[in-house]
Amino acid sequence: MYRYDEFDAEIVRERIEEFRAQVERRLKGEITEDQFKPLRLMNGLYLQLHAYMLRVAIPYGTLSSRQLARLARIARDFDKGYGHFTTRQNIQYNWVRLVDVVPILEALAEVEMHAIQTSGNCIRNVTADHFAAAAADEVDDPRVWSEIIRQWSTFHPEFSFLPRKFKIAVTAAETDRAAVQVHDIGLHLKKRDGKLAFTVYVGGGQGRTPFVAPAIRDDLAPEDLLSYLEAILRVYNRAGRRDNLYKSRIKILVSALGAEEFARQVEEEWRLSDRARIDLPADEEQRIRDYFAPPCFRTLKDADAGFEAARARDAAFARWVSTNVHSHRTPGYASVTISLKPVGGIPGDATAAQMEAVAALGKRYSFDEIRVSHEQNLILPHVEKADLHDLWQALKENGLATPNAGLISDIIACPGLDYCDLANARSIPIAQGISNRFADLEQQAQIGELKIKISGCINACGHHHVGHIGILGVDKHGEEFYQILLGGRGDERAKLGKITGKGLPAEAIPDAIARIVARYIALRTDESERFIDAYERLGPKPFEEALYAEIKELAA
Amino acid sequence: MKMLTAHDLKTGAVVYWSGDGRWTPRIADAALLEDAAAAEALKAAEAAETVIVHPYLVPMDQPAAPIARERVRELIRARGPSTHPEFARP
Ligand code: HEM
Ligand code: SF4
Numbered sequence: 001m002y003r004y005d006e007f008d009a010e011i012v013r014e015r016i017e018e019f020r021a022q023v024e025r026r027l028k029g030e031i032t033e034d035q036f037k038p039l040r041l042m043n044g045l046y047l048q049l050h051a052y053m054l055r056v057a058i059p060y061g062t063l064s065s066r067q068l069a070r071l072a073r074i075a076r077d078f079d080k081g082y083g084h085f086t087t088r089q090n091i092q093y094n095w096v097r098l099v100d101v102v103p104i105l106e107a108l109a110e111v112e113m114h115a116i117q118t119s120g121n122c123i124r125n126v127t128a129d130h131f132a133a134a135a136a137d138e139v140d141d142p143r144v145w146s147e148i149i150r151q152w153s154t155f156h157p158e159f160s161f162l163p164r165k166f167k168i169a170v171t172a173a174e175t176d177r178a179a180v181q182v183h184d185i186g187l188h189l190k191k192r193d194g195k196l197a198f199t200v201y202v203g204g205g206q207g208r209t210p211f212v213a214p215a216i217r218d219d220l221a222p223e224d225l226l227s228y229l230e231a232i233l234r235v236y237n238r239a240g241r242r243d244n245l246y247k248s249r250i251k252i253l254v255s256a257l258g259a260e261e262f263a264r265q266v267e268e269e270w271r272l273s274d275r276a277r278i279d280l281p282a283d284e285e286q287r288i289r290d291y292f293a294p295p296c297f298r299t300l301k302d303a304d305a306g307f308e309a310a311r312a313r314d315a316a317f318a319r320w321v322s323t324n325v326h327s328h329r330t331p332g333y334a335s336v337t338i339s340l341k342p343v344g345g346i347p348g349d350a351t352a353a354q355m356e357a358v359a360a361l362g363k364r365y366s367f368d369e370i371r372v373s374h375e376q377n378l379i380l381p382h383v384e385k386a387d388l389h390d391l392w393q394a395l396k397e398n399g400l401a402t403p404n405a406g407l408i409s410d411i412i413a414c415p416g417l418d419y420c421d422l423a424n425a426r427s428i429p430i431a432q433g434i435s436n437r438f439a440d441l442e443q444q445a446q447i448g449e450l451k452i453k454i455s456g457c458i459n460a461c462g463h464h465h466v467g468h469i470g471i472l473g474v475d476k477h478g479e480e481f482y483q484i485l486l487g488g489r490g491d492e493r494a495k496l497g498k499i500t501g502k503g504l505p506a507e508a509i510p511d512a513i514a515r516i517v518a519r520y521i522a523l524r525t526d527e528s529e530r531f532i533d534a535y536e537r538l539g540p541k542p543f544e545e546a547l548y549a550e551i552k553e554l555a556a
Numbered sequence: 557m558k559m560l561t562a563h564d565l566k567t568g569a570v571v572y573w574s575g576d577g578r579w580t581p582r583i584a585d586a587a588l589l590e591d592a593a594a595a596e597a598l599k600a601a602e603a604a605e606t607v608i609v610h611p612y613l614v615p616m617d618q619p620a621a622p623i624a625r626e627r628v629r630e631l632i633r634a635r636g637p638s639t640h641p642e643f644a645r646p
Contacts, residue, residue: 029606
């Protein structure tokens, strides 16, 4: 696994010392808030509705037990005993005090963590498939490339002051679990004629003006990655609009130029660039690859008799297995989704005790590795099938065994107006309302895969544009209203959801979702046709009709 | 009418201007200010950089009752996240 090297450790230490001095000067009034704000943001510290919020980076969502246990301790010692895992594979602490931030950063540095690149107009924490190095459909470990990008981009002098923040995501599996096509740059590594090649998507994004990124290359040799990324960033840095916040993202530039013209400019820039200087030598790539050496899997038969017996005997366990256990490429192993979405709970929140429990279970059952998924769950990537029943029981004791991964209550929700200074409306209570409405897990399983994503404002931190059902909070004269979107998806066939008619008040949402679901159940060919498949076959009309049915009756 | 609110610099906690020289954590104790007095209080708060951060005015028509676009937001700010009643403030 990645360990930050000497260079990183030194820089992180220097940054903490620098920040300590900056905080002291701020407290003494030697610098103003206007001067201090960009400095604290560079260290991941925001001011939110109730308090300061600290965002800590979890590069490509990979954690060791020791790191997760440390995150738990910080939650207990410096916060109100919990943390919030985000769609960007980060963790946010909602209640930190300014005077505690330096001690927190020190505690993080001891376990090789930090809050750098979680804010500001730089290349942000690179995200990746949470089943990296475990998924059967993978051609390479995407974290190797994420880490190469991280090392290249961290403190890159040319790219520390971009027109706007910049997000890169990487997947190397057939199924895209990292939503790469809605990032500024999405990298999808595939096998092409027996060789690895990146498909390069540029100019995707959500927010006010959402775009699914066009692919500008589908045959980029991995060894050319950094020089090619640098060429993209150069074109953007030169031409991106710095004068208008809403037009400053690369997606606006790509859309204004057209993908072809943008690609042409990138190719030209790339051909002229000093590629030998930028690209990573093979031995460097190998050095980084070694960080991600696979664990020492045992040689096992794929089927495990004890596991099969437990599954046959214990229906609750079998249900959890069918949703939260995923096939692994190594015989006898599986990956496990630990749901942070208990019925009626707060999506993505974990208490200190839960984090500690998962840290211990990761150590015991998953080679000391834990992942954070962009769907706000935790993952144990490498569990022996023979251990699954014991693991499930331990998770149950900690309220972490909800069998709902991928189901209607596995909702993504941003913090919304309960925490966020930019929000128009609350998101979390909407998620809770839907989750309670569908509390019957049997019913959820019958509905099947359905991804609901909720944002409290147009910034789209909750990915509402790519939810099968998306929900967007809007403000109407001081009241919270919710706009519903249908048919979005964030996978390898990414699409933006279609905005339906007028917004609904919070209390109408659970029933509105229930009507859409009932219509889907009535119309699906059989259980194998997922909601999104039925939507794509039938179009929005029947679902929109169902959504507004009751409302029309009321009006009539 | 307006109230003046901000965050405590050291802790980030929500505070309100009481009108008698103090910052208070309770919205119920926030002073209801006429426009001119509010502007003046804001100016003084902006100068109190070592005590508070991000001061701003909120429209009100009676004590502890923010109005208009800020209504829901300010009520959540005053009480704490609606999703964590255990952290609610009086
Ligand atoms: C609570 C503090 C937060 C603030 C102030 C904040 C602010 C913002 C803003 C202003 C944008 C739009 C940027 C733009 O269009 O250029 C944005 C985008 C985004 N945020 Fe947040 N956010 C917060 C929390 C979160 C959380 C908790 C998550 C994860 C659950 C998140 C994930 C994202 C993502 C994925 C985007 C990308 C949308 C895009 O492609 O433009 N944010 N955020
Ligand atoms: S989508 Fe809006 S409300 Fe939600 S976290 Fe992002 S900025 Fe805040």
